[in-house]
Amino acid sequence: MTFELSDDGRVLRIYLDQNKWVDLARAATGHRLGAPFADALAMARAGVAAGTVSFPLDMYRYWETGKRGDDRSRNDVADVMLELSRQHTMTVPFGILDQELDLALQRRLGRPEHPRRQAVFGVGMQHITQSRMKWPELDLAALPDSGAGLPRGLRAQLKNAVAEVIEEELLRAGPETFRAHGFDHADSDHSQRFVDFENHLAAEIAKHGLTGDAIDEVVRGTDFGDIRxxxxxxxxxxxxVYEEFMQDITVGQLLSFVDDLPTRYVTNVMRSAKHRQTQQEWEPNDFIDIVALPVAAVYCDVVVTEKQWVHMMRQSKVDQRYNTILISNVADLVNVLVKASLM
Structure with missing residues (x-):
């Protein structure tokens, strides 16, 4: 297992999908269904307090939490997210892809000399969006002399406090709040478009009787087109020039290039495995998982997600390739955290 050194020592980064956050929220509120996860919550709290464990949130945790219409249940989940994450976040996949492309081209062509770098982990929605979201500036006009007499350090503390409040409100905001500001989760068709595409691809796979490695090749081929x-x-x-890059390249070399992009490798492992299991239909929720989990599987130390995805990724040795612990039951974090504390 690889740890990242920080000012506080070794940090174990643990990614939880939405249902696992719900499990911990139930434990935190004393819900009967949360009893099996009480020990994991206690261990998680201790690790976060010690600065040795981090539970980063990504864009999709904000998205799925914001879809919950019941204020109480949404805030129960937000409470435990805020407590354990301390607003640590993971950036969106697009910047990571740019970094991975530069590194893959450097390995293949010796260029660029200075690959683009993307900090995977940071703090708050500002990090997730790569500072594309702007907060209102701290307004000190109501203070005597407009706050000119405030020490610089206190000004910085106030600015940080305002940002933290805004970040918390973003996580707690529900569907009504978003609709009031002109956005409705139900209007987003990304998930359905994803399902439509994968269903079309599944029909083509069935039509041509493709199996095994042939499915892998088709899936990676469509992904290459997507990231072109x-x-x-x-x-x-x-x-x-793109045409120069593609000149004389073999199918095997093309697929190898796609596999050399870590998050795309995991994306295609998940997609291929799903296409092989024809008894399971594609669902809108698959879109969130296939967009969110690859970044976590590559760059976090532990990923806790649905049993089907854990099984699929283990079959393709994603855990071994990226030195990641994959588990499906959040209660199993107890053993993971105990072992980590002994290292």
Whole structure:
């Protein structure tokens, strides 16, 4: 297991999908269904307090929490998220893809000399969105002399406090709040478009009777087409035309290049495994999992998610490839945290 050194020592990064946060929220509120997870919650709290464990949130935790219409249950989940995450976050996949493309091209072509770098972990929604979201500036106009007499350190503390409040309100906001500001979760069709595409691909796979490695190749081929704009941009940065890059490249080399992009590798492992299990239909929730889990599986130390995804990723040795612990029961965090404390 790989730990990241920080000012507080070794930090174990643990990613929880939405249902696992719900399990811990039930434990935190004394719900009868939360009893099996009480020890895991206690251990998690202790690790966070000691600064040795971090539970980063991603965009999709904000998204799924915000979809919960019941204020009480949504805030129960938000409470435990805020307590354990301390607003630690993971960036969106797109910037990570840019970094992975540059590193893959460097391995293949020796360029770029200075690959783009993307900090995977940070603090707050500002980090998730790579500072595309702007908060209102701290207004000290109501204070005597407009706050000019405030020590610089106190000004910084006030600014941070305001940002923390805004971050918390974003996590707690429900569907009504979003609708009041002109956004409705129900209007987003990304999940359905994803399902429609995968169903179309499944029909083509069935039509041509593809199995085994052939399914893997088709899935990775469609993924290459999906990320082509990012590939073209990365090539342009090193002065290589896309057609030149594709000239004389074999199918095997093309697939190898896609596999050399860690988050895309996991994405395609998940998609391929799902396409093999034709008895399971594609669902809108699959979109969130397939977008969110690859970043966590590559860059976190522990991922706690649905049993089907754990099984699929273990079968493809994702855990061994990226040195990640994959578990499906949040209660199993007790053993993980105990072992980590002994290292």
């Amino acid at each position: 704009p990012a590939i073209v941009e990365a090539l342009d940065r090193i002065g290589v």
